[in-house]
Amino acid sequence: xxxxxxxxxxxxxxxxxxxxxxxxxxxxxxxxxxxxxxxxxxxxxxxxxxxxxxxxxxxxxxxxxxxxxxxxxxxxxxxxxxxxxxxxxxxxxxxxxxxxxxxxxxxxxxxxxxxxxxxxxxxxxxxxxxxxxxxxxxxxxxxxxxxxxxxxxxxxxxxxxxxxxxxxxxxxxxxxxxxxxxxxx
Numbered sequence: 001x002x003x004x005x006x007x008x009x010x011x012x013x014x015x016x017x018x019x020x021x022x023x024x025x026x027x028x029x030x031x032x033x034x035x036x037x038x039x040x041x042x043x044x045x046x047x048x049x050x051x052x053x054x055x056x057x058x059x060x061x062x063x064x065x066x067x068x069x070x071x072x073x074x075x076x077x078x079x080x081x082x083x084x085x086x087x088x089x090x091x092x093x094x095x096x097x098x099x100x101x102x103x104x105x106x107x108x109x110x111x112x113x114x115x116x117x118x119x120x121x122x123x124x125x126x127x128x129x130x131x132x133x134x135x136x137x138x139x140x141x142x143x144x145x146x147x148x149x150x151x152x153x154x155x156x157x158x159x160x161x162x163x164x165x166x167x168x169x170x171x172x173x174x175x176x177x178x179x180x181x182x183x184x185x
Contacts, residue, residue: 005037006129006159006166007049009100011107011122012141012148015174018047018102019152021129021160022169024054033169040173042068045103046075047173051127052097060086060097064110075103079116087114098126104175129156129163149174 007020020037023030038049039061046068050057063085067078079101086092092112099110109117109124117124123141125134137155140146146154152172160166 005035005051005127006125006133006156006163007037007051007100007127008125008130008133008137008152008156008159009047009049009102009107009123010137010141010148010152010155011102011104012151014104015148016047016102016104016107017148017152017172017174018049018100019133019149019156019170019172020049021156021166022171023165023167025165030167033167036171038171038173040175041065041101042073045073045175046101047103047175048099048101049126050097050099051130052095056095056097057099059092059095060099063092064099064101073103075101075106075108079108079110083110083114083116086110086112100124100126102175125159127166129159129166132162133159133166 009018018038022034024032024035041048064082067081071077101108121138123137133155136158137151140151149172156170160168
């Protein structure tokens with residue numbers, strides 16, 4: 001299990017949001033409070049987040065964006081190719097990380113074991129606080145009228161209040177709305 005972070009993705013009521021906390025932990029020491037673990041890719045049409053080491057994540061973001069470019073932004077195809085390369089490549093196999101990727105049609109979790117998981121509830125979380133964030137987001141999506149970014153932020157706040165490896169420095173990104181442009185909630 002990857003410690004030291006929580007990343008949450010949600011597709012809800014036509015909107016997509018990805019949230020991540022900012023804590024970087026080495027052993028039992030918090031080294032940084034403001035890390036950015038989520039980012040838009042492929043011209044802002046895809047959101048991606050990682051749980052794992054920062055160097056590994058940067059490598060994976062670059063590789064994944066290359067697959068997105070190669071496959072004209074087709075998220076599913078890029079995810080399949082990324083998982084295949086991650087599993088087969090001797091260097092990439094050693095990377096200890098998981099990714100969540102999303103666009104307006106899909107929300108996927110990708111692992112170095114070659115797994116591509118599409119969640120049943122349109123909510124996915126990775127990292128040490130994943131269970132807390134996913135449970136909170138699933139409940140909020142089913143029982144409130146909140147938007148995807150609002151659910152993502154509240155669920156991450158709940159996870160941060162429980163998980164010692166998750167902090168309250170939460171960044172939420174959503175895909176461009178009708179008015180266009182990257183939004184930060």
